[in-house]
Amino acid sequence: MAMAGDRPLDAPRGREDPQAVVRGPDLTPAETRLLRARQRQRNRVMLVVLLGLVVLFFAITVSRLSQVKDPREWSRPGGIAPVQIAPLR
């Protein structure tokens, strides 16, 4: 049986198997290196974003907690710390 990868990308799918996966032409070694480099680059950015989110939510939590005067106001189950609106200038 012929492999789907033997056909060019835009070739019609075989009638014998409507669910046959059509694979594009293989990458050259140089293209593979480029692909891997891009994947690494995306992964690094994702790492920075995730670390940034950790820092952001930590900072938000500390700031919100510093606004709460009476913990009983928000520490009930399901409670959300209220925002303390500052008095008008």
Place this chain on the structure above:
Amino acid sequence: MEASEATLSAREPSALGSATERAEARLGSLPGDWIALLKPRVMTLVVFTALVGLIVAPAPMDPVLAFAAVLAVTIGAGASGAINMWYDRDIDALMRRTATRPIPAGRISAEAAFGYGIALAVFSVLLMGLAANWVASAILALSIGFYVFVYTIWLKRRTPQNIVIGGAAGAFPPVIGWAAATGTVDAAPLLMFAIIFFWTPPHFWALSLFAHADYARAGVPMLPVVAGARETRRQILIYTAFLVPLTLAPVAIGFAGWIYGAAAVLLGVNFLRHALSVLTEPQDQAGASLVKDSAAKACFRFSITYLFALFGALAADHLLAAAGLLTI
């Protein structure tokens, strides 16, 4: 506020079928493509006006929470842009200005862009609620929904009034900034909303005067495509004439001081001069420019500077007043 991302320099049309582009698409996306999906140039104006809304609000905000609130507005605006690019991928491929965007160029799949936009939209609304308050969060959700459903899906391909009504989406940021700080909406943020609302048509129509061929090719009924260049020039002047007196209203209601007032007058006179140049530049019978739309390009460029400077002056007024150096 989509227009701000437009480039004045003509870019090469996307050679979607070219071997180079096909090879690029097979290699996947770069981090920059995911940033491009957020329309960063549009975001700068959105972030700036939201920040001004926050600064001029009468209640000071914790700096960390203020940063998180502005970040939420930024991400929300980016999410709207990504969903807009997902929905408009068919017409983006037809327009020279947008053909090299990540989706029509094949570097990011439409499904991935849609998921990215939705995830960011939900995240931004939750972040605003947790960092500031749920009033600001609801207005942010409303602005994202307005941009996606009212402007992108409903109006953009149906009526030349698309950017007049749809422009409201870009006018929300100062209201969101104000609501983040105070938890309410007042007359002052609504006035800032109105200023951006009336600023959007001349800004966008100036762009569409020199990009009308793109819009015509994609079948987007922008005013120059439907009503002609001459009528568009007239409408730019009419909206600018409405805008300039409106920018003086904050001084009239005691919300801004003389620095803002002087800036509004000077900038307004300049904007009117640009709008008048657009109306009177050498043109043929149909209103098509005989001088490569130089007046429209200058007007478009100035409109961006105008909004930055106007809102900058408003922020400066309030910062100086807060420091006791000025009385409003």
